[in-house]
Amino acid sequence: xxxxxxxxxxxxxxxxxxxxxxxxxxxxxxxxxxxxxxxxxxxxxxxxxxxxxxxxxxxxxxxxxxxxxxxxxxxxxxxxxxxxxxxxxxxxxxxxxxxxxxxxxxxxxxxxxxxxxxxxxxxxxxxxxxxxxxxxxxxxxxxxxxxxxxxxxxxxxxxxxxxxxxxxxxxxxxxxxxxxxxxxxxxxxxxxxxxxxxxxxxxxxxxxxxxxxxxxxxxxxxxxxxxxxxxxxxxxxxxxxxxxxxxxxxxxxxxxxxxxxxxxxxxxxxxxxxxxxxxxxxxxxxxxxxxxxxxxxxxxxxxxxxxxxxxxxxxxxxxxxxxxxxxxxxxxxxxxxxxxxxxxxxxxxxxxxxxxxxxxxxxxxxxxxxxxxxxxxxxxxxxxxxxxxxxxxxxxxxxxxxxxxxxxxxxxxxxxxxxxxxxxxxxxxxxxxxxxxxxxxxxxxxxxxxxxxxxxxxxxxxxxxxxxxxxxxxxxxxxxxxxxxxxxxxxxxxxxxxxxxxxxxxxxxxxxxxxxxxxxxxxxxxxxxxxxxxxxxxxxxxxx
Numbered sequence: 001x002x003x004x005x006x007x008x009x010x011x012x013x014x015x016x017x018x019x020x021x022x023x024x025x026x027x028x029x030x031x032x033x034x035x036x037x038x039x040x041x042x043x044x045x046x047x048x049x050x051x052x053x054x055x056x057x058x059x060x061x062x063x064x065x066x067x068x069x070x071x072x073x074x075x076x077x078x079x080x081x082x083x084x085x086x087x088x089x090x091x092x093x094x095x096x097x098x099x100x101x102x103x104x105x106x107x108x109x110x111x112x113x114x115x116x117x118x119x120x121x122x123x124x125x126x127x128x129x130x131x132x133x134x135x136x137x138x139x140x141x142x143x144x145x146x147x148x149x150x151x152x153x154x155x156x157x158x159x160x161x162x163x164x165x166x167x168x169x170x171x172x173x174x175x176x177x178x179x180x181x182x183x184x185x186x187x188x189x190x191x192x193x194x195x196x197x198x199x200x201x202x203x204x205x206x207x208x209x210x211x212x213x214x215x216x217x218x219x220x221x222x223x224x225x226x227x228x229x230x231x232x233x234x235x236x237x238x239x240x241x242x243x244x245x246x247x248x249x250x251x252x253x254x255x256x257x258x259x260x261x262x263x264x265x266x267x268x269x270x271x272x273x274x275x276x277x278x279x280x281x282x283x284x285x286x287x288x289x290x291x292x293x294x295x296x297x298x299x300x301x302x303x304x305x306x307x308x309x310x311x312x313x314x315x316x317x318x319x320x321x322x323x324x325x326x327x328x329x330x331x332x333x334x335x336x337x338x339x340x341x342x343x344x345x346x347x348x349x350x351x352x353x354x355x356x357x358x359x360x361x362x363x364x365x366x367x368x369x370x371x372x373x374x375x376x377x378x379x380x381x382x383x384x385x386x387x388x389x390x391x392x393x394x395x396x397x398x399x400x401x402x403x404x405x406x407x408x409x410x411x412x413x414x415x416x417x418x419x420x421x422x423x424x425x426x427x428x429x430x431x432x433x434x435x436x437x438x439x440x441x442x443x444x445x446x447x448x449x450x451x452x453x454x455x456x457x458x459x460x461x462x463x464x465x466x467x468x469x470x471x472x473x474x475x476x477x478x479x480x481x482x483x484x485x486x487x488x489x490x491x492x493x494x495x496x497x498x499x500x501x502x503x504x505x506x507x508x509x510x511x512x513x514x515x516x517x518x519x520x521x522x523x524x525x526x527x528x529x530x531x532x533x534x535x536x537x538x539x540x541x542x543x544x
Contacts, residue, residue, distance in 0.1 A: 005031075013089050014082055016043055028087070032094065041079060044090045057083045061528065064090060067156060069132040069491075074125040076145070076154040095154065097147035100210060104141065109213040112241065118144065118210045119243060120268045121151025122203055126261035129156050130196045133491050135446070137194070139202035140180045141209050178222045179215040180205045183230050183253050195445045197255035203264065204234070204250030212238040216251060242267075398501060401538045402490075404441050407453060409539035412515055413496040418539075419522070421452040425460055425477035427522050429515070432539070439463075440544045444482045447489050450505075451480055453544075462486050465510045465524050473510045473524040484509040493535045502535040
């Protein structure tokens, strides 16, 4: 619903004419606007107090660039953004269609066919989002739009820029909606990082809401809901059939026990869809845009969130397990009571898809390399499923390399050279023939440590970022301990001249790994909006 502009609202941002207000939330306000080409778009304007925060602007720019890599077929396409505007804003596709929360509130729980359609649509979106190296972080019914052409998941990825700037998180607030938050979102004391598995948990809660009209951990308050998420099994009464098992697995307390988005999608497509499966929306009406997001609530995602213009009324290999005890449950009470400032420092966000993208066929590697995250480093089998077998296809080799199962050369595409870590501990480039040029990727969440296999290096065998006396960042050998200086995102960029997938290597804190033609050395730098000039391909050199 277009409420018209309020006194003090801008009438124009950049080249966009603002036509009316669609909603507002913790991150800002959303407006219906007209582009210079006459297209209707949705413009999210970030809260004014963030406009002068350089850290936020940098993160906002980074997250927008990532979000642009998500295929638009099942999401609201990111069209434009200006992080340097006062205030910063983001322009996305305007989606015609109601949100899932509006449909449930107006029509009640969906039929089995409708729920299956929602489950498939959202799992497809998460497969694409994770495959582009993005984590949604605020998946909820209000961020699921039922458009005439199918399900659209909106507002993905951008929440991280807000969340990481914790000094701007207001009292009694976190980024997201409590009822759809995974247990690890509350367990801040352990330092456990939030990855794609948190979105899978939210998928389970969203599907349960579509089937039952309530959230699976519904409590009388945000604190009570959070406590149930941490300590109680989900209430899935009213949800049956094969879908119930998938939802139950998605709502596992331990992230490693949840399926990946690709595994969800495979399970949904191989199980029998309910008879008469049609458009889960029933009917579609005008509206729909990105939720400004950001505030905590304990309900099902309604209440002034700006979605669809609605005015809401009311696996193989061992995995390490860690029980979430009462300490974590007690901590969440402190997080959610008034007077406590909250905010999580998230280490990483990047991941990589297989060379053929999110829709790669074949058996997924344990840990979801096919959906944007690394496979479990403890997986003992090759992608083909045979212990010790060589990968049989390019996609298999890529998954095995990303899973840390293969020795690799890090080939610098633009100069046709390979990284090396000699005994002196300073990263160089060479012809790739020496023992100092062999590396292996060690997955850390959705990111990686890069470990040298040079037998002459007993200490500091992992690549890390070091600042020199003048503050410039470059790569050196470092201890293999996960941290901001040793964990890197690996993001697909294209192909090299031999047809191999090429990647950018990025430190979340220090920037992109680059080659300096003038200084003849590898360095690390934040590029802003400048294009990435140095990419790497992974050259298989046998089993690790």
